[in-house]
Every structure is written in C-alpha cells, then in structure tokens.
Amino acid sequence: MSATSGIGVSQDLSAHFSTAVESKDIRFIKVSIDNELLVHDLSVPVQGTLAEDLAKLQDPDIIGDDVPAYILVRLDEPPTQWLVIDYVPEGTKIRSKMLYAASRGSLTRSLGSSVFTDSIFATSKEDLTAEAYAAHRRHVTAPQPLSTREQEIANARAAEREAGAHSYRPKVNPVGHGVGLKWTDQVEDAIKALGQGEDSGLALLNIDVPTETLTLVSVTSASVEDLSSALPTSEPSYAFFAWSHSHSSSPRRDIIFIYSCPSTSPIKHRMLYSTSAYPIYMVAKTLLPPDTVAARRIETSDPKEITEDYLKIELKLTSDNSVPNASEALDGGEKKPFAKPKGPNRRR
Structure with a gap:
C-alpha cells in the first residue's frame, strides 16, 4: 500500500x-x-x-x-x-x-x-x-555551471576553511528551497496541482531527516472537518490545505500553510522543522497563484486544535472580512507564538 x-x-x-x-x-x-x-x-x-x-x-x-x-x-x-x-x-x-x-x-x-x-x-x-x-x-x-549565488557560497566556504572558521552558519540551498532542504518532484507537483484545483484538498509533507529532503506523505481531498485527524500527532509535519469556504464577503478558496510540531518530537527534528518552515512557505508561494495563498501561517503543537473555528480565529475571518493573502499582507503575517525547542541541560 x-x-x-x-x-x-x-x-x-x-x-x-x-x-x-x-x-x-x-x-x-x-x-x-x-x-x-x-x-x-x-x-x-x-x-x-x-x-x-x-x-x-x-x-x-x-x-x-x-x-x-x-x-x-x-x-x-x-x-x-x-x-x-x-x-x-x-x-x-x-x-x-x-x-x-x-x-x-x-x-x-x-x-x-x-x-x-x-x-x-x-x-x-x-x-x-x-x-x-x-x-x-x-x-x-553535463557538468553544471555555478550560478553567481552558488559561486558566492563556494567562495565563502573556501574562505572559512582557509581561515579555520568553525562558527555556525545557516545552510543555504543554491536552488532557492532554503535551509539546505532538497525537494522531491512529487512535492512540487502536488503543490502546483493543489493551486490549480477548485475543491478543498490537503497535501501533507515531512522531512526525511537523514537526507534533509522534503517529501510528499499524502494528497487527499480532506475537508476542514478532516483536518485535525489528518495531521500526525506523534511527529512534525507540514501541510498545505486548500480550503473552499464562505466565511468572507464572497465564497473563496484559500491555501493555508500549516506547521505542526508535537512537543514530544525529538529535539533535532523540532529544530530542523522550525528553521525550514518559513523557507518552505516562501518557495511554495512561487509555485501557487499569489491571490490564493493565505499570508497568515498556522503553527501548532497539537494538531487536534486545528478545527474550522480555530482557522476562523487564526485567520481573522468574519462574515465581511476575507482571508488576507500573500499579496495583500506582509509575508508571513501575524502568527501564533510558537515555542522554540529547548536545548539540552548544561552539565555542571
């Protein structure tokens, strides 16, 4: 299966x-x-x-x-x-x-x-x-020529090695997917197809941690009622949820980015998912029609709280107020505070 x-x-x-x-x-x-x-x-x-x-x-x-x-x-x-x-x-x-x-x-x-x-x-x-x-x-x-950005990265890394620099630097993926993550073709295809649809649907993603690759878990025609049960409760995940609703001045279809990270997740996984969430959202915006992407991202440590009422509150939906999309608000918008994972206790 x-x-x-x-x-x-x-x-x-x-x-x-x-x-x-x-x-x-x-x-x-x-x-x-x-x-x-x-x-x-x-x-x-x-x-x-x-x-x-x-x-x-x-x-x-x-x-x-x-x-x-x-x-x-x-x-x-x-x-x-x-x-x-x-x-x-x-x-x-x-x-x-x-x-x-x-x-x-x-x-x-x-x-x-x-x-x-x-x-x-x-x-x-x-x-x-x-x-x-x-x-x-x-x-x-064919050998792939380095882009200007890739050459800058290569030069910077060479300079660090020569200088003996060992300080932490965020990873950069030259192709633009952010924080060093590789994307499978299935992920991009699923996100693009979600943007072209008309009904509600859910693309569920996760990170293959050993290879730091963003992979597609499932694509379903989930409704808002199915959302809380569709998200894993024991491991982090990302989801793009296409929501056809009438909670605005006129019926519309919004694509919402959801980052779920249960508090019981391993610390390494939590840190990787946390630092990768925003770059994934930004790349997805380039794959989706701009007027469909909700600017406000949803973050939670308890997937069961992702209900229709929860989305209405988080997205500030009222009968005469539509969801702000990515072209109408600052990238990312306001979002619910999300606790950073704590590091290990320092030994005495």
Whole structure:
C-alpha cells in the first residue's frame, strides 16, 4: 500500500515486472491507475536499441495523446537497469495529475527502487522521442555551471576553511528551497496541482531527516472537518490545505500553510522543522497563484486544535472580512507564538 496516495501495486503488475526483469526481452511496460491500484496495461518487447524502440511510444495504441500513464523502460546498458517515465499530458484532469504525482514513489518502491536509475517527466509525446531522451541524458551528464549565488557560497566556504572558521552558519540551498532542504518532484507537483484545483484538498509533507529532503506523505481531498485527524500527532509535519469556504464577503478558496510540531518530537527534528518552515512557505508561494495563498501561517503543537473555528480565529475571518493573502499582507503575517525547542541541560 502506498504511503503517499493509498494506491498500491497489483499482484499482476508485480508478476509482469519480475518476469520482465528476469527475461530481459521486454523494453516497455505501461502502468495505469485503475480502481485504486497500479496495474499492468501492456508490455512491448525489445526489438532494437532503446533509441530505435522509443519510436513505438508514438503509436496511439500504446500511448494515448491525453491519457496519463507510467512507462517503465529497460535500458540498453546495463539491461538490468530501468528508466521510469511519468507521462501526464497537459490536458489531464487536476485530480489525475495529483494522483499520478503522489503514486510514483509507491510504484518504484514496490517494484524495487534500486533498479530504477533514471526518471523523466513527460507532458506530451514529443518528450518520448529518441531525440528528447538524448537531450535528457546530455543534461543529466553535463557538468553544471555555478550560478553567481552558488559561486558566492563556494567562495565563502573556501574562505572559512582557509581561515579555520568553525562558527555556525545557516545552510543555504543554491536552488532557492532554503535551509539546505532538497525537494522531491512529487512535492512540487502536488503543490502546483493543489493551486490549480477548485475543491478543498490537503497535501501533507515531512522531512526525511537523514537526507534533509522534503517529501510528499499524502494528497487527499480532506475537508476542514478532516483536518485535525489528518495531521500526525506523534511527529512534525507540514501541510498545505486548500480550503473552499464562505466565511468572507464572497465564497473563496484559500491555501493555508500549516506547521505542526508535537512537543514530544525529538529535539533535532523540532529544530530542523522550525528553521525550514518559513523557507518552505516562501518557495511554495512561487509555485501557487499569489491571490490564493493565505499570508497568515498556522503553527501548532497539537494538531487536534486545528478545527474550522480555530482557522476562523487564526485567520481573522468574519462574515465581511476575507482571508488576507500573500499579496495583500506582509509575508508571513501575524502568527501564533510558537515555542522554540529547548536545548539540552548544561552539565555542571
């Protein structure tokens, strides 16, 4: 069962993939989501090189122009390694986009993450050609030039090493995600899809602490009544909640950033989540329509207190007062005081 979307891998798909791995005569396996399961759709045998076989994906009987799917691709060298293509055409419905974004991790984990050594996100069949794949490989293998900001960081770190500086400095992620956190593609896709929707919905995130990576836990169509039970009570988490409501002068849909950190969480986790919360909020603002993002962030140590009445109070909602959004107020706005984690007791 998937930890992100509730979508699991069917036994039939597992069997087809295991057979393909052993036989080495299957080039493509098409996977679809059907009845809340990842299922085997069809298989295409190896007939030439990968570049030659990619032409088969232009066949509408194999890949439709507007039907999302995952495509598992056996590589030429070594043939034990696979590429996963997340094919989600531009015209795909928002719910399907969110479902495919949230289920990709479950697919690769269930079939064996170690065999999948590359991935491609495709939005049209033009992204599935031999030329597009060659361009992708050139991009992946090309040395990445440092940006001005990255060069400044490299120079600063070199200067610190030369000077023997050992003082603490906050981590900086050159790509802009803040406090050194890496973001998975699933996180960005889920946040973007949330911004494009029309109904209430919840994207739940957490940090993989050993790798300091922001990951997607789940995407659900949670209502405000479901919110308190949807947030973990034993570990920190972040959530972006899209709330369709009528608590303003006119019905509207606001996306609210929630940071939950139970007081029983380990001190290291609490400090990492605390320092990462604001940068995550700021990056998410660049991924979402500006007039939908609530400027006031919600922070709590008890997820059970996140009720409709609580949100109305925290967001200062009245019948004639709309939620201030990120383009109408100072970034971050006022927020409930949130106690910083205490450090360990000093030994005497």
